[in-house]
Amino acid sequence: MRNVLCALGLLILLVGQVVADEKVVWNTTGGLNFATLNSSYSGVSTSAGVGFNVGVKYFNSVGEKDGLETSFLFSFKNSSEKYNGNNLNYNATYFEVPVQYYYQLNKNLKILGGGYAGVLLSLRASQGNVSLDISSAANVLDYGLMGGVGYQFSDKLSCNLAYQLGLADVSISSGEKNQYSNIMLTVASAF
Numbered sequence: 001m002r003n004v005l006c007a008l009g010l011l012i013l014l015v016g017q018v019v020a021d022e023k024v025v026w027n028t029t030g031g032l033n034f035a036t037l038n039s040s041y042s043g044v045s046t047s048a049g050v051g052f053n054v055g056v057k058y059f060n061s062v063g064e065k066d067g068l069e070t071s072f073l074f075s076f077k078n079s080s081e082k083y084n085g086n087n088l089n090y091n092a093t094y095f096e097v098p099v100q101y102y103y104q105l106n107k108n109l110k111i112l113g114g115g116y117a118g119v120l121l122s123l124r125a126s127q128g129n130v131s132l133d134i135s136s137a138a139n140v141l142d143y144g145l146m147g148g149v150g151y152q153f154s155d156k157l158s159c160n161l162a163y164q165l166g167l168a169d170v171s172i173s174s175g176e177k178n179q180y181s182n183i184m185l186t187v188a189s190a191f
Helices: 002-018
Strands: 024-039 045-061 066-083 086-104 109-127 130-133 141-152 157-166 178-190
Touching (some): 045 086, 066 109, 066 178, 086 141, 086 157, 109 157
Antiparallel strands (some): 024 045, 024 178, 066 086, 086 109, 109 130, 109 141, 141 157, 157 178
């Protein structure tokens, strides 16, 4: 619960700073996550799981063709690992704030690059019919680099394809290092 309150407090502070800016364009956004929890532990094979993200984003133009794109997302990342023939599934929920610089290549196409930070809201591990909340054992902060491309269909509708490379160790135990990688496909609609 403390993580949820921290995430909401951060959201209120950040949104309050940009609401009055006339160069800001707000969008609702949502899409799919294809996340993998990469492990340094020998003998573990990992695979991507499908999750989703939902939230709001805003564009703050710096120049005629460039600016900042910032999102406030609830991001659900699912992944699985196999070790000694056993399958273990992870379901993580994060409050994420990606901040990316964008450059408009033409009227419709843009490239993006930047980073993200996320606060863990919940983490469940499951094997078969057994599911455990392991949030208290996990590292709360995730962060990393991201980049991608975006396509503007109209003034009101756009989509992005981005890759997140996690730099934070989100392990629940010492002796191993786990980092997320994630492919995000999102659609945004202006309001």
